[in-house]
Amino acid sequence: MYLMKDITRDGNPVLRKRAAKVSFPLSDEDQKLAKDMMKYLEVSQDPELCKKYKLRAGVGLAAPQVGVSKQMAAVLVPAPDEDEKPLFKDVIINPVIVSESVQYGALTEGEGCLSVDKDVPGYVPRHDRITLRYQDVNGETHKVRLKHYPAIVCQHEIDHLHGVLFYDHINKDQPFEAPADTVMIS
Ligand SMILES: O=CN(O)CCNC(=O)c1cccc(Cl)c1Cl
Numbered sequence: 136m137y138l139m140k141d142i143t144r145d146g147n148p149v150l151r152k153r154a155a156k157v158s159f160p161l162s163d164e165d166q167k168l169a170k171d172m173m174k175y176l177e178v179s180q181d182p183e184l185c186k187k188y189k190l191r192a193g194v195g196l197a198a199p200q201v202g203v204s205k206q207m208a209a210v211l212v213p214a215p216d217e218d219e220k221p222l223f224k225d226v227i228i229n230p231v232i233v234s235e236s237v238q239y240g241a242l243t244e245g246e247g248c249l250s251v252d253k254d255v256p257g258y259v260p261r262h263d264r265i266t267l268r269y270q271d272v273n274g275e276t277h278k279v280r281l282k283h284y285p286a287i288v289c290q291h292e293i294d295h296l297h298g299v300l301f302y303d304h305i306n307k308d309q310p311f312e313a314p315a316d317t318v319m320i321s
């Protein structure tokens with residue numbers, strides 16, 4: 136299971152590279168990578184286990200963040216009501232955003248990243264709605280339409296696969312300025 140010591144930090148060149156496409160069928164190593172990344176998210180979202188293993192909670196984790204420059208990311212976006220099923224849960228492989236809204240969306244709380252130790256305050260304008268095509272661990276292709284929080288998280292993860300970090304999107308002069316009619320997501 137991954138611990139914080141396994142997470143690559145800003146400054147490590149792996150975080151600024153374009154990750155390589157993943158080939159199918161998955162090798163045993165890539166299957167384990169997918170499982171371990173999702174496991175990290177599940178454990179980090181359990182308050183007791185998160186504390187026990189001294190993790191930072193996450194709703195996504197991309198392979199470059201564990202030092203593997205491959206196009207794979209685990210996403211686990213819980214529903215607001217914990218009794219409901221997650222808004223999105225899957226390991227997205229070779230993801231491609233095939234269409235995106237002109238309208239922006241941004242989290243009112245800003246974003247954080249396991250690979251960025253410092254807080255970077257400010258809005259991170261992203262597309263509020265996306266159509267995402269990806270392969271799952273079985274090689275099945277999915278095409279899903281996502282909006283608001285799950286869409287934001289998937290864009291954060293796909294950025295990691297392109298060597299982009301969330302603060303790259305924050306307006307340097309006016310960090311809490313967002314384009315007009317941006318959907319503010321709480
Ligand atoms: O790349 C994944 N991480 O760095 C895990 C830690 N950050 C988060 O879970 C997180 C927090 C806030 C907003 C977004 Cl969009 C995300 Cl993704």
Ligand code: NI
Nearest residue numbers: 247248249250
């Ligand atoms: Ni991140």
